[in-house]
Amino acid sequence: MRRKFWYFYMRAYIKLGLHFFYKNIRVVGAKNVSKNRAVIFLPNHVNTFMDAVVVATTHAKMSHHMARADVFNSPRLIWLMSTINLRPIYRLRDGKDAVTKNEQVFQQLQDFMNDGECVMMHPEGTHSMDYRLRSLKKGFTRLAFGFLEQFPDKEVDIIPVGINYDNPTDYGSNISIHYGKPIDARPYFEMQDQNKASQALTQDVNQALLPLVTNIDDVENYDEILERLKATGADLSNPAECNPIIQEIENGENPKPIRKIKGPGIINKIIFPFALINNWAAVLIWKKMKPTFKDPAWHGPMKLALGISLVPIMYALQTLLVAFFFGWVWALIYLFLSMITVRSLRIGQSATRLSFQS
Numbered sequence: 001m002r003r004k005f006w007y008f009y010m011r012a013y014i015k016l017g018l019h020f021f022y023k024n025i026r027v028v029g030a031k032n033v034s035k036n037r038a039v040i041f042l043p044n045h046v047n048t049f050m051d052a053v054v055v056a057t058t059h060a061k062m063s064h065h066m067a068r069a070d071v072f073n074s075p076r077l078i079w080l081m082s083t084i085n086l087r088p089i090y091r092l093r094d095g096k097d098a099v100t101k102n103e104q105v106f107q108q109l110q111d112f113m114n115d116g117e118c119v120m121m122h123p124e125g126t127h128s129m130d131y132r133l134r135s136l137k138k139g140f141t142r143l144a145f146g147f148l149e150q151f152p153d154k155e156v157d158i159i160p161v162g163i164n165y166d167n168p169t170d171y172g173s174n175i176s177i178h179y180g181k182p183i184d185a186r187p188y189f190e191m192q193d194q195n196k197a198s199q200a201l202t203q204d205v206n207q208a209l210l211p212l213v214t215n216i217d218d219v220e221n222y223d224e225i226l227e228r229l230k231a232t233g234a235d236l237s238n239p240a241e242c243n244p245i246i247q248e249i250e251n252g253e254n255p256k257p258i259r260k261i262k263g264p265g266i267i268n269k270i271i272f273p274f275a276l277i278n279n280w281a282a283v284l285i286w287k288k289m290k291p292t293f294k295d296p297a298w299h300g301p302m303k304l305a306l307g308i309s310l311v312p313i314m315y316a317l318q319t320l321l322v323a324f325f326f327g328w329v330w331a332l333i334y335l336f337l338s339m340i341t342v343r344s345l346r347i348g349q350s351a352t353r354l355s356f357q358s
Contacts, residue, residue, distance in 0.1 A: 007062060007085060015057040017308035020342055023172045026237070027058045029179035034157050035060075039118035039182075040144055042136075042205055043161035044213050045127040047168045050301040052086070055120055055161060058177050063118045064109055089121075089139075110147045114154060119143065120161075123205065127297050129168045131214045131226060131236060136206050141198040144185040157182035160205050162212025166236040169299040171307070174237040178212040214242040218250055225249050233259035275341050281314050282306060 052065040064085040090101045109119050123136040160180035167173040191197035216225050234242050248255045323331035
C-alpha cells in the first residue's frame with residue numbers, strides 16, 4: 001500500500017512539473033491502454049529517463065520501467081530507484097551473471113503484471129535524438145512469452161508508443177505521446193517456432209510504431225531533409241503532420257510552408273529581464289551542471305529534475321524574503337507574477353530557453 005501511495009504521489013508531482021516544463025503536452029490514444037489486461041509499453045527512445053516519465057504520467061495504470069544497470073551503482077540507489085519503479089536491465093558487458101540477474105528482474109516484473117500493473121521497455125535499446133525509428137531488439141518478447149507461460153490464464157497487450165519532441169533539450173517545447181493499438185501477444189506465443197514468433201512480433205511492433213513517430217528514414221540525406229522539414233514550419237512533435245512532408249521531400253518534391261516561423265514577441269522581450277533575475281539560482285546551477293553532461297539527451301531531463309526540485313524551494317524562499325521586507329500582500333503578488341511569468345514564457349520558443357538557457 002505504501003509503495004503505491006509513494007508512486008502515485010510522485011507521479012502526480014512530476015506530472016504537475018511537466019505541465020510547467022512543456023509548452024504543450026498532447027496525448028493521443030490513451031484509451032488503447034487496457035484497464036484489465038497486463039500491458040507492455042514499447043516506446044521509441046529519445047530523451048534518457050524523460051521518456052519513462054512522460055509515459056508514466058500520461059496513462060492511469062501503475063507502471064515499471066527498465067534502465068541500464070550501470071545507472072544503479074549502489075545498493076541505496078537501487079532501493080531509491082525501485083521506489084519509483086525503475087528496474088535495471090543487465091547487458092553482457094555488466095558481467096557473466098547478467099542473464100541470471102535479468103531473469104530475476106523479469107520474474108519480478110511478471111509478478112507485477114499478474115497484479116494488473118504494466119512494464120515499459122525501450123525496444124531500440126539505446127537513446128537517440130534523431131527524428132527516426134531505429135531497428136528494434138526482441139528482448140521484450142521474452143518478457144511477454146515468459147509471462148504467458150507462467151500465467152496461462154492471463155493475457156498481455158503489447159502497446160507501441162510514439163514519443164515526439166519538437167526540441168528534446170529545451171524547456172517550453174512541445175511533446176506528443178501516441179499510444180498505438182494493442183497487439184495481443186497470445187497468437188505469437190502459440191506459434192511452434194518461438195524464434196520466428198519473436199521475429200514476427202518484433203516486426204509487427206516496428207510497423208505499428210512507424211506512423212507514431214516523426215520518422216526520417218533516409219539516413220544518408222537526414223540533415224538536409226530535417227532542415228527542409230523545419231523550413232516548412234511543421235511541428236516536429238506531430239508525426240501526422242511531419243511524415244507526409246518528409247515523404248514529399250524524399251520523393252523530390254518541394255513542400256510548401258504550412259505556417260510562419262515566429263520569433264519571440266514583444267511580451268517575451270519585456271518579461272526577459274525579470275524572469276532572468278527571478279530564476280537566477282536555477283540559471284547559475286544549470287550553467288555549472290551542463291558541462292558534466294556530454295550527451296545533450298540528458299539536458300532536457302536534468303532541467304526538469306532541477307525545475308521540480310530547486311525551483312519550488314527557490315520561489316518559496318524568495319516569497320518569504322519579499323514578505324519579510326514588504327509584507328504578505330506583496331509577497332503573494334510576487335509569487336503570482338512569478339507563476340504568470342513562467343506561463344507567459346511559453347508563448348515563444350526562443351524565450352522558453354530563458355530559465356534554463358542551453
